Amino acid sequence: MSRFKTRCVALLAGLCAALSLTGPATAAPAPTAGLVLRSDTAINARLHELVFTTQHLDAPTFVRVLLPQGYSPARRYPVLMLLEGCCNAAPQARDWTDPAKGNAEAIVGGAQVILVMPDSGKGGFYSDWYNNGHGGNPRWESYHIGQLLPWVDAHYSTVPGRRGHAIAGFSMGGFGAMSYAARHPDRFVSAASFSGALDSNDPKAITTDEMLAGLDNPVPGSLWGPRSTQEARWRAHNPWDLAANLRGMHLALYTGNGNPGPFNKTFDATEGNSVHPQSVSMHNRLNALGIAHEWHDYGGGSHTWSYWRRDLSQYLPGMMATFARPPALPDPFAFTAAEPRFDAYGYQVTVNRTGPAFATLSGVTRNGFTLNATTSATVATATRYRAGAPYQVTVTTPRGTRIQTLHATRGGRLTIPITLGAFTTHQPDIDAVLGQRPETATITIAEHI
Structure with a gap:
């Protein structure tokens, strides 16, 4: 000692x-x-x-x-x-x-x-x-x-x-x-x-x-x-x-x-x-x-x-x-938090607000995930992709569908911007603060062949 x-x-x-x-x-x-x-x-x-x-x-x-x-x-x-x-x-x-x-x-x-x-x-x-x-x-x-x-x-x-x-x-x-x-x-x-x-x-x-x-x-x-x-x-x-x-x-x-x-x-x-x-x-x-x-x-x-x-x-x-005999990691996993920045199982989420409101990552696999949130966010994935490789990322929200090509970092991450509803911290409605009226984005990820 x-x-x-x-x-x-x-x-x-x-x-x-x-x-x-x-x-x-x-x-x-x-x-x-x-x-x-x-x-x-x-x-x-x-x-x-x-x-x-x-x-x-x-x-x-x-x-x-x-x-x-x-x-x-x-x-x-x-x-x-x-x-x-x-x-x-x-x-x-x-x-x-x-x-x-x-x-x-x-x-x-x-x-x-x-x-x-x-x-x-x-x-x-x-x-x-x-x-x-x-x-x-x-x-x-x-x-x-x-x-x-x-x-x-x-x-x-x-x-x-x-x-x-x-x-x-x-x-x-x-x-x-x-x-x-x-x-x-x-x-x-x-x-x-x-x-x-x-x-x-x-x-x-x-x-x-x-x-x-x-x-x-x-x-x-x-x-x-x-x-x-x-x-x-x-x-x-x-x-x-x-x-x-x-x-x-x-x-x-x-x-x-x-x-x-x-x-x-x-x-x-x-x-x-x-x-x-x-x-x-x-x-x-x-x-x-x-x-x-x-x-x-x-x-x-x-x-x-x-x-x-x-x-x-x-x-x-x-x-x-x-x-x-530890159980395996949940796959897919879901995670809920109210802070503007959070991470779980290697995924890092930054939500574009300063006040607390619940956001949820769910159905998270290598092939994509769902984000439920009250405002736009950026999601950096876990290190599970081929370094430098191009991936087709499809983001579907109530505003429509956006398809983009993103390259994994040297560490194997993808950083995905997601546009959702605007959020205000000026006398916010309590339902919005508690995440009761969020929007949903569905993200699919596929490697370009």
Whole structure:
């Protein structure tokens, strides 16, 4: 472990461009060269506590890393990012390995997986904060997804890519697990929620989320902005709204109903009146979309560590089985996001607007795709075409059909401009903001013979 000396970790610009966030799954404005490891303390032979500084947070932040028994750089290990719920004082990274709380080291036992347990703020909600239009810190998503996970992959012997990464968490961390997985489906092969807050469209959730975010910043609108004017921004992070992006993953949802159970003798209102309805809503949404998932509505149970420890122990076998035989990438795939720039599975989309509105890539194969959006866009494909070769690209929209010849770049990409309806951010109709009245472009791609 001597290589974990304090130093600035400069990550590869190309990788960071795919992962750092102004939008989901996605768009990166600049390489993340600001992650600095300040200390690495060995708690025991397997457990290390790391302290980082990053330009995305205003204070040093903790991460605990639990290595598997017999860890050796000679082999590769999958990674489980394990997320924290709300309200606990920093460093939250310690809670999952606290024997009185998560007890993760004992639960994981001999499973050959690396656990990564980061800080998340008392009410950080695993998001880059809007701060009433000013942006800035905290930028939890840019840090966790754009910096921390690539750093882990660079400094430990991990299984690369989607097939080697899973994510899970409880309460706010259940939200984080499902939101990150839905916004970055090309990064995770498995995701689980333990008593997660999975649907912010629930009126009770709106008040709760704003109140919990206030633990980190009491100024209203700091997290995603006022719901009344920034609903699209809220829904751009909401697992329920992004559920279709989860297709092709191993998914597990765990929830109690708040009634007395094996570890609680009285009704728990947080579990029964808040997260349980949201979990049920997410379960129903996945069912409606035909997305397979494990559903563990175990009846009596409270919003406490006793149940989350049990959830983790029950989730592990399915997760490890998924790592052993990872599902193939969805083909064709579909991906929905509301940010002006986003990417997924190597496709990069730039929509010609500044405000949020949903756009969807669907039916994506080598032979083409469909873009559903409220305004014109440019789509750069994944690197799946013959370098320098000419391709006939046909774009069909409500305005007609345009046929053009495009040449693949040296890297094998095609960059395709698509003209759709004009979008205005001046008092936009809410249906347009939420992507309810988009136009559809159908793109076919064929190589010239």
